[in-house]
Amino acid sequence: MSFIEVSHTADVKIRARAPTLETLFSDACDALMLVMYGSSRKGTIKKEITITSADIDSLLLDFLSEVLFVSEVEGMVFSKADVKIDGLNLHAELKGEPFTRKRHAKGTEVKGISYSGLSIRHDANGFMVDILFDV
Amino acid sequence: MLQGIKRIDTHEWEVPVGFVAGMRVPARFFLSELLGESLEPGAIQQLANVATMPGIIKNSLAMPDIHWGYGFPIGGVAAFDLTEGVISPGGVGFDINCGVRLLTTPLVKKDITGRHDLIETLFHGVPTGVGAKSALRVTGQELDTMMVKGARWAVEAGFGEQNDLVRCEEGGFMKEANPKEVSAKAKQRGIPQGGTLGSGNHFLELQVVSEIYDQTAANAFGLTKDQVCCMIHCGSRGLGHQVCTDHLKVLEGATRRYQIKLPDRQLACAPISSPEGRAYFGAMAASANYAWANRQLITHTTRQILKKMFSIDDKEMPLVYDVAHNVAKIEEHLVDGRKVKVCVHRKGATRSFGPHTADIPDKLSSVGQPVIIPGSMGTPSFVLRGTSKAMERTFGSTCHGAGRVMSRTQAKKKFSGKEVMAVLARQGIFVKAPNEAAIADEAPDVYKSSQEVVRVVHEVGLSLLVARLQPLGGIKG
Numbered sequence: 373m374s375f376i377e378v379s380h381t382a383d384v385k386i387r388a389r390a391p392t393l394e395t396l397f398s399d400a401c402d403a404l405m406l407v408m409y410g411s412s413r414k415g416t417i418k419k420e421i422t423i424t425s426a427d428i429d430s431l432l433l434d435f436l437s438e439v440l441f442v443s444e445v446e447g448m449v450f451s452k453a454d455v456k457i458d459g460l461n462l463h464a465e466l467k468g469e470p471f472t473r474k475r476h477a478k479g480t481e482v483k484g485i486s487y488s489g490l491s492i493r494h495d496a497n498g499f500m501v502d503i504l505f506d507v
Numbered sequence: 508m509l510q511g512i513k514r515i516d517t518h519e520w521e522v523p524v525g526f527v528a529g530m531r532v533p534a535r536f537f538l539s540e541l542l543g544e545s546l547e548p549g550a551i552q553q554l555a556n557v558a559t560m561p562g563i564i565k566n567s568l569a570m571p572d573i574h575w576g577y578g579f580p581i582g583g584v585a586a587f588d589l590t591e592g593v594i595s596p597g598g599v600g601f602d603i604n605c606g607v608r609l610l611t612t613p614l615v616k617k618d619i620t621g622r623h624d625l626i627e628t629l630f631h632g633v634p635t636g637v638g639a640k641s642a643l644r645v646t647g648q649e650l651d652t653m654m655v656k657g658a659r660w661a662v663e664a665g666f667g668e669q670n671d672l673v674r675c676e677e678g679g680f681m682k683e684a685n686p687k688e689v690s691a692k693a694k695q696r697g698i699p700q701g702g703t704l705g706s707g708n709h710f711l712e713l714q715v716v717s718e719i720y721d722q723t724a725a726n727a728f729g730l731t732k733d734q735v736c737c738m739i740h741c742g743s744r745g746l747g748h749q750v751c752t753d754h755l756k757v758l759e760g761a762t763r764r765y766q767i768k769l770p771d772r773q774l775a776c777a778p779i780s781s782p783e784g785r786a787y788f789g790a791m792a793a794s795a796n797y798a799w800a801n802r803q804l805i806t807h808t809t810r811q812i813l814k815k816m817f818s819i820d821d822k823e824m825p826l827v828y829d830v831a832h833n834v835a836k837i838e839e840h841l842v843d844g845r846k847v848k849v850c851v852h853r854k855g856a857t858r859s860f861g862p863h864t865a866d867i868p869d870k871l872s873s874v875g876q877p878v879i880i881p882g883s884m885g886t887p888s889f890v891l892r893g894t895s896k897a898m899e900r901t902f903g904s905t906c907h908g909a910g911r912v913m914s915r916t917q918a919k920k921k922f923s924g925k926e927v928m929a930v931l932a933r934q935g936i937f938v939k940a941p942n943e944a945a946i947a948d949e950a951p952d953v954y955k956s957s958q959e960v961v962r963v964v965h966e967v968g969l970s971l972l973v974a975r976l977q978p979l980g981g982i983k984g
Contacts, residue, residue, distance in 0.1 A: 377916045383577070384915060408637060426760070437752050444745055445695045447638070471638045477941045480915075480948070481637050481706040481984070483748040484601035487755065487772035488577035504577055506601045507707045507915070 375403045383486075384505040389498060394455045396492065396499040397432060397462070401439055401453040404485075407505055408443070410478030413451035415467030424461045429490050432501065435462055436485045447471045480507050509551055518571070518963045527555035527770060534558045536569035536582075537901075539963050546573065553580040556770045560585070561778075562592020564842055564849055570856050570906040571963040576600075578773030581855035584904040586840065587779060589848055593767065594784045595776035596758060596791070598852030600833040601751045603791055604798035605709075605742030607879045608675070608829035609890065609976075610806060613819055614735040616715045619979060625713070625816060626939050626980050632812050633711055633805055634703040636941035636984040641702045643804065650698055650797075654686040657796030658829075661803035668821065671803060673868050674877075675829040676858060679803065680796045683837070685789025689746070690753045693790075697746030697797055702804035706941075706984030708949060709741040711809065712881075714888060714976035724892050724973040727874045728827050736976060737813075737824075738888060739805050740881050742833065743798035750794045754787040779850050788835065788850075795834055802829060827890065828877035832857050832907035839865075840902050851902045859905035859970040861895035878970045881908050882957035884938050884949055884983070885931050888976040889961045896968035905970040906961070909954040922947040937980035945983060 374395075375388035386403040390396035405413060421438050425431040435455075442448060450468035486504040493500045513521040515535070522534035534554045538546065550573050557579055558567035564586045573582035578597025587593055619625055634641055645653065653660045658679025661667055672679045689697075704711060716734045719725045730736075743750075761777035761784075762769060769775070777783040810824050835852045842849065860867050860876040867876040876893035886909065897903050913921070924943025927950045931938055940946050965972045 430756075430759070434756070441692055441696070441749065445692075473638060473941075477637055478944065479637055479942075480945065483707075484752050486577040487759070487775070490772070506577065 375399050378502065384507050386503045386505070387500065388503070389500045391498040393499050394457055396501060397435060397455040397457065398453045400432060400436060400501065400503055401450065404436055404439060404482060404505065405450050406479070408479045408482055409449045409476040412475045413449050414469045415451040416469050417448070417467070419448060419466045419468065421464045421466065422462065426460070428460065428492055431460055431462055432492065433485050433487060433490060435464065436503070439466070440482060440485070449476050482507055509546065509548055512551070518967050522551060522555050527552065527559065529559040529768065529770065530555055532558050532563055532566055534567040536573055537963055537967050537969070538571050538573065539959060542571055542959055542963065547575045549575040550580040553578065554583065556774060557583060557585050559770055560593055560595065560774060560776060561767060562588040564588055568901055568904070570904065571960045572855065572906045572908055576854065578771055579852070579854040582906065583854045584852065584856045584901055586849040586851045586902045589779055589850060592779055592850060593776035594779045594788055594835060594850055595774055595852065596751050596755050596787060597773045597775065598854050599751070599791060599835050600854050601748045602742035602833055603747035603750060604795035604831045605833045606798060606802065606829060606831040607738060607740040607881050608802050608806065609827040609879050610737045610809070610824050611729050611827060612735045612737065612813060613823045614817060615733045616735060616979065618817065619713060619735055620935065623937050626937050626982060628812050628816065629711060629809065630939040630982045632808050633982065635982055636706050636945070639703050640699045643701050645698055645701055647694065647698070650694055651686045653701065653800045654689060654793035654796050655684050656680055657799040658803040661800045661807070666807035667803050671806065671826045674826040675799060676831055677866065679799045681792035683788060684792040684796050686793045688786045688790035689750055689793050693746045693749035693753060696749050697744065700744040700746065701801055702808060703744060704805065704982070704984050705741050705744055706945060710981050710983040711805065712738045712981030713979045714738055715979055716974050717887070717977040718975040720972040720974060721892070724874045727871055728877050728890060728973060729825060730827065730890060730974045735979070737809055738879070738881060739802055739809070741802065741805065743794040744801060746797050747794035750790045754790060757783055758787060791835060795831060799829065828879060830857050830879050838903065840898065849902070851904070853904055855907045856904045857907045858903055859893035859897040860903045861893050861898045864898065864903070878905055880906060880957065880961055882978070883909060883951050883954045885934060885936055885951035885978060886954065886957050889957065889972060890974045890976065891961065891965070891970035892973050893970055894968055897970060901969055905964045909957040909960055913953040915948045918950055918953045919944055919947050922950045936978050938983065940983045949983060
């Protein structure tokens with residue numbers, strides 16, 4: 373898990389760094405779940421997500437938006453995402469558990485993921501991205 | 508103030524064309540020097556970015572609660588020509604029709620002092636926070652009707668009265684709503700959330716009228732000193748959030764197809780008259796209606812609780828007004844001396860229609876539209892009235908609240924929920940939330956002074972003070 377929360381006045385901004393693109397996506401998903409539900413999350417149930425996007429930044433945004441959607445409508449809290457990316461196609465196997473108020477009400481709702489400033493960068497140290505969650 | 512900004516008047520500043528490449532008009536914002544001390548350069552950058560958008564009329568504007576958002580700044584207002592101009596979800600926000608309403612009651616402060624049981628009952632009666640689901644079960648068909656009829660759906664279903672629609676912006680529904688443009692995903696999110704409060708800065712607060720500044724307007728609005736009121740602040744929930752996400756994606760592509768050059772991807776837009784533009788507007792209006800229905804349902808729940816605990820009647824708890832502060836509207840305004848229909852985007856800004864403007868209730872016509880400005884836990888809220896000055900200067904707009912100065916990260920480091928609650932309790936304010944972080948996030952010190960923000964809009968004349976409301980307690984998500 374490799375992300376930090378960066379200062380942003382109104383919303384929540386996350387800076388994620390990872391050695392590979394796929395772990396970057398996985399860490400971003402973890403960050404989203406942490407903001408929404410806190411850190412107590414188990415992985416007893418599996419869920420798959422498959423998406424395609426126009427570019428790699430949109431792929432990340434679309435992936436996180438889909439995780440947000442599935443999490444809300446299926447009442448699922450995810451602890452881990454195993455992400456595979458092939459070009460602009462993504463397949464993820466998520467592990468999670470049903471939402472329970474007792475353990476998962478420590479976070480805040482995320483209204484959406486913003487395009488603003490979302491740009492995946494790649495250098496000798498790996499991959500990095502800043503993501504803004506509208507809370 | 509920041510470099511490159513020109514002072515126009517005591518509280519008015521201009522960001523000239525050229526501050527950012529491609530600006531079509533200057534940007535103007537309203538701010539005191541005191542508030543200017545916490546002005547982020549990023550917010551001015553965003554304000555200038557909006558000025559690059561096609562068809563923008565006169566100025567890109569921001570109110571004194573301006574702060575750094577995404578795409579448009581929070582506190583941003585921009586009007587676009589219907590033929591040449593664009594519509595942009597970034598100019599509305601994810602929480603379409605996040606807004607606020609105020610009810611009065613026949614109770615006075617001493618009636619609810621120490622009544623923590625009231626706050627507890629409200630907390631358990633109004634689904635609040637992450638994962639909260641409504642007790643109401645609506646079918647897909649009923650959801651479509653909610654999206655068309657808005658608050659009117661709720662009133663017709665027995666969750667309010669006719670006056671609730673009279674005292675609501677747009678009569679509680681926008682007629683341009685088109686549920687067909689709302690995705691199945693958005694509807695899935697909307698079905699279980701009718702009547703839920705949400706989280707973040709959403710709240711339901713009991714307040715007392717502590718000062719009347721304008722007796723005539725206060726009489727017209729039904730406000731009296733020492734009266735207990737209830738303020739409800741929330742939006743379109745997951746339905747609206749999903750509509751924004753869905754249409755942002757479409758409009759991203761549209762921006763490229765229509766060859767619109769933008770300095771920020773979050774300003775994705777399309778010509779208002781285009782199929783994509785019309786689709787977003789129809790979906791946005793449908794979401795706005797859902798939000799009005801939502802606030803009406805919460806109003807009903809609140810009235811039932813107060814009714815039971817204090818033996819008062821629904822009719823003794825009338826609505827003062829309901830305003831949206833994240834929305835795009837087609838409105839008629841004077842532009843270069845001519846009455847023109849324009850598309851006004853308000854992103855964290857409130858409509859402030861002056862006396863004798865259409866769409867304000869007849870009984871309030873001589874006074875102007877009520878403007879409800881929430882403070883935060885522990886700081887005052889305000890009621891103001893709209894003015895003709897706002898019609899001339901800001902397309903009938905004013906501020907929406909206090910605006911943050913501190914991030915949630917900083918707030919959580921600096922404050923503990925327990926400490927904040929203890930400080931509020933010493934002031935006689937009792938707050939209930941699902942977790943302590945929700946309280947720390949929203950500690951009074953993280954916001955600009957609501958008093959200072961409304962002082963600026965009052966002095967500029969965008970809206971005029973009517974009453975101050977002090978918090979007594981409430982619930983938040």
